[in-house]
Amino acid sequence: MYNLLQVFIRNGSILLFLLLQAVCFFLIVQFNRKQGKIAVTTANAAVGTTLDYYDYWAEFFTLQEKVDGLMAENDSLRADLYYWKQIKAQEVDTLQVDTGSIYNQYDLVGAEIINNSVLGTNNMITLNRGREDGIAPHMGVIGQKGLLGVVRSVSENYSSVISLLNRQSRISARIDRSNAFGTLVWEGSDTRFMQLKAVPKHYERISIGDTIRTTGFSTIFPSDIPIGVIEEKELPKGDNHLDIKVRLINDIYTARFAYIVRNLKKEEILSTRE
Amino acid sequence: MTSSTFINGARFILLFLLQIFVFKRLSLGWEGYIYINVLIYPLFILLLPLRTPKPAILGLAFLMGLCIDWFYDSPGIHASASVFTAFMRPYVLYWYTPREGYNVNYSPTKKRMGLSWFAKYAATLLAMHIFWYFSVEAFTFFYLLDILTKTVFTLVLSTLVTLMIMLIFNPVD
Numbered sequence: 001m002y003n004l005l006q007v008f009i010r011n012g013s014i015l016l017f018l019l020l021q022a023v024c025f026f027l028i029v030q031f032n033r034k035q036g037k038i039a040v041t042t043a044n045a046a047v048g049t050t051l052d053y054y055d056y057w058a059e060f061f062t063l064q065e066k067v068d069g070l071m072a073e074n075d076s077l078r079a080d081l082y083y084w085k086q087i088k089a090q091e092v093d094t095l096q097v098d099t100g101s102i103y104n105q106y107d108l109v110g111a112e113i114i115n116n117s118v119l120g121t122n123n124m125i126t127l128n129r130g131r132e133d134g135i136a137p138h139m140g141v142i143g144q145k146g147l148l149g150v151v152r153s154v155s156e157n158y159s160s161v162i163s164l165l166n167r168q169s170r171i172s173a174r175i176d177r178s179n180a181f182g183t184l185v186w187e188g189s190d191t192r193f194m195q196l197k198a199v200p201k202h203y204e205r206i207s208i209g210d211t212i213r214t215t216g217f218s219t220i221f222p223s224d225i226p227i228g229v230i231e232e233k234e235l236p237k238g239d240n241h242l243d244i245k246v247r248l249i250n251d252i253y254t255a256r257f258a259y260i261v262r263n264l265k266k267e268e269i270l271s272t273r274e
Numbered sequence: 275m276t277s278s279t280f281i282n283g284a285r286f287i288l289l290f291l292l293q294i295f296v297f298k299r300l301s302l303g304w305e306g307y308i309y310i311n312v313l314i315y316p317l318f319i320l321l322l323p324l325r326t327p328k329p330a331i332l333g334l335a336f337l338m339g340l341c342i343d344w345f346y347d348s349p350g351i352h353a354s355a356s357v358f359t360a361f362m363r364p365y366v367l368y369w370y371t372p373r374e375g376y377n378v379n380y381s382p383t384k385k386r387m388g389l390s391w392f393a394k395y396a397a398t399l400l401a402m403h404i405f406w407y408f409s410v411e412a413f414t415f416f417y418l419l420d421i422l423t424k425t426v427f428t429l430v431l432s433t434l435v436t437l438m439i440m441l442i443f444n445p446v447d
Contacts, residue, residue, distance in 0.1 A: 021354060021357055031349045124347040
């Protein structure tokens with residue numbers, strides 16, 4: 001017993017080192033495995049509030065930039081709105097379809113990005129909207145131009161989002177014109193590009209410059225939101241699937257605003273799949 | 275004793291705030307690669323007084339890492355790197371023992387030990403910290419080249435900023 005005690009005293013710092021490392025690795029693995037762990041992220045109430053306050057003060061320096069961005073977005077949204085209003089009017093006139101049910105499937109909740117981690121390969125975004133605003137895990141998040149990520153966990157007033165630039169993100173995407181579809185992943189280094197995987201090689205009509213859009217298969221994102229443009233395509237030797245490099249149209253690191261997509265018919269869609 | 279506790283406590287808070295509110299937002303890169311990050315909070319571990327007991331260094335480093343992790347959305351990763359740095363500190367100090375030895379009442383600061391000694395000491399520990407950080411972050415050595423490039427870029431800038439802070443404030447202990 002005395003000898004054991006001696007061992008502990010002599011190697012105390014090594015044992016403490018190993019113990020603390022074990023705690024760290026436990027945290028890392030826990031966070032990566034379990035959904036909804038909020039205590040140690042920036043969506044935690046105390047940290048989120050601090051960042052919110054900081055943003056409030058830091059905001060004054062970039063106000064003009066933000067206003068310009070929002071105005072540009074308003075312009076394009078207005079243009080879209082008129083376009084769709086016209087189409088809707090025509091449809092109702094000629095086809096007599098009940099368009100209401102189609103147009104009301106998605107609801108957007110505007111949010112501000114209060115934290116955007118950029119250091120590593122598993123990047124997260126924190127938004128200042130949470131459970132109280134009707135946000136739940138697995139909702140899609142889009143930015144002013146394209147996709148941003150998927151909600152991972154929510155607290156009362158904040159939500160933690162897996163950024164597209166995260167090795168864990170998987171987005172179902174299709175290619176314009178050819179309608180081939182695959183899974184979009186990030187390989188962890190270049191923040192401008194993502195990789196479209198699992199597109200069978202027999203799709204001949206895929207060419208550089210084609211637009212990649214969401215499929216809408218997953219109930220997370222509405223269909224046809226642009227994500228990026230094909231930069232390169234390549235068929236690895238002995239592989240039946242193309243390797244497609246996609247240039248993102250959305251600059252995730254400079255994004256300031258986000259819209260969380262609530263699929264109002266999610267339950268209904270999922271229930272048909274059971 | 276109390277004054278050094280106060281100094282180190284204040285340093286903990288200031289470096290923490292500086293890291294999360296200033297340097298966290300400075301992550302930069304070019305051509306879509308985010309390489310340039312500045313980690314200055316390890317300076318807290320570097321500057322603890324030489325007489326600090328090893329378990330206390332490990333505990334304080336763990337606490338600092340955990341606080342940083344909260345704001346970086348990376349539970350455990352900064353903490354792991356900090357604990358590693360704290361663990362290696364006595365060994366690095368031993369490697370760089372000056373001819374006349376250390377005065378245990380001092381802290382290993384630039385003013386006490388000289389600029390070239392401090393630069394060597396800071397660069398070594400920061401290299402260990404940053405390499406450990408990116409390795410644990412990737413969780414595999416499959417991306418070794420990526421880890422190494424990020425380590426080099428982050429190390430150069432972090433060391434520069436750390437030395438600049440030491441030159442500006444030039445604390446005695």
